Amino acid sequence: MAWFLAAHPDEQALVFEEVAAAFPAHGLPSLDTVLALPCLGRFVKEVMRLAPPVPVVCRTALTDDVLPGSGIKIPAGCSVDVSPFFTQRLPLIYGDDAEAFRPARWEEPLSAVKARAKALGSASLWAAQNAAFPMQRDAASAGRACPVDSPTKPAPPACPHAAEATPPAPVTAVAADDETLEQRIPPTGFMPFILGHRNCIGREFAWQEIVLTTAVMVRRFHWAYSKGQDPPRRGYGVTIMPKPALKFDVTVRED
Numbered sequence: 056m057a058w059f060l061a062a063h064p065d066e067q068a069l070v071f072e073e074v075a076a077a078f079p080a081h082g083l084p085s086l087d088t089v090l091a092l093p094c095l096g097r098f099v100k101e102v103m104r105l106a107p108p109v110p111v112v113c114r115t116a117l118t119d120d121v122l123p124g125s126g127i128k129i130p131a132g133c134s135v136d137v138s139p140f141f142t143q144r145l146p147l148i149y150g151d152d153a154e155a156f157r158p159a160r161w162e163e164p165l166s167a168v169k170a171r172a173k174a175l176g177s178a179s180l181w182a183a184q185n186a187a188f189p190m191q192r193d194a195a196s197a198g199r200a201c202p203v204d205s206p207t208k209p210a211p212p213a214c215p216h217a218a219e220a221t222p223p224a225p226v227t228a229v230a231a232d233d234e235t236l237e238q239r240i241p242p243t244g245f246m247p248f249i250l251g252h253r254n255c256i257g258r259e260f261a262w263q264e265i266v267l268t269t270a271v272m273v274r275r276f277h278w279a280y281s282k283g284q285d286p287p288r289r290g291y292g293v294t295i296m297p298k299p300a301l302k303f304d305v306t307v308r309e310d
């Protein structure tokens with residue numbers, strides 16, 4: 056979090072203004088007040104998008120299965136890596152500037168994304184397909200053969216958990232121009248806590264903790280890189296971390 060605060064002083068200033076106005080002169084605001092601060096929420100969400108603490112999880116298919124929506128078949132025993140890190144940077148979902156740290160994107164209507172793609176003269180998928188998430192909506196890809204399938208392989212047995220599964224989102228029309236990213240994104244587009252039966256049981260608690268901690272970090276201190284700090288680099292393990300550790304100049308705010 057400190058990395059993104061120091062790297063984006065303008066965004067830090069926006070969050071500070073909002074948080075400072077919400078904190079009473081003495082004491083702390085209520086949890087609900089802090090969780091409802093829009094600038095702070097977008098900032099945290101954008102950090103969790105570009106630096107999801109768990110960049111990838113691994114699963115092994117117990118039975119033959121089919122990915123809902125795409126129709127891609129997964130044979131039993133197949134190892135599947137699911138990566139929030141890569142998914143949350145897909146231009147297909149986030150537009151041409153998917154790599155950029157831009158918290159405002161969450162509130163932007165689709166029309167603004169298209170206009171920017173046009174202004175940039177980009178061959179953006181947004182402009183070309185006029186559809187927010189064709190991977191969810193493309194009925195033509197349903198039933199696509201899995202490359203490991205042999206033509207003689209019998210049809211997979213029905214998934215024993217099929218009855219418990221949430222049915223895939225219905226194939227709907229394209230997103231409306233006034234839909235914000237927040238409204239049009241499919242659940243799989245933002246998944247720092249993963250989805251499904253084995254998702255993070257601490258996600259609600261963790262989210263509140265991150266938002267509150269960030270609010271206090273920004274209210275009490277100003278964050279900047281220390282002089283001579285090299286540009287930060289990501290290290291990967293089970294979790295993402297800056298490597299080597301970053302050094303900050305942290306100043307207590309007088310105001």
Ligand code: HEM
Pocket residue numbers: 107108109112113247248249252253254255256257258260261265
């Ligand atoms: C930023 C904070 C957090 C993130 C990004 C996060 C993310 C995740 C992810 C991606 C998984 C799935 C891992 C996998 O299946 O391989 C997971 C599982 C889990 N998380 Fe979290 N987590 C966070 C905080 C917490 C907290 C605060 C708790 C407990 C209070 C917690 C408890 C768990 C547990 C128990 C599981 C295993 C669930 C299962 O396998 O059924 N997590 N977490």
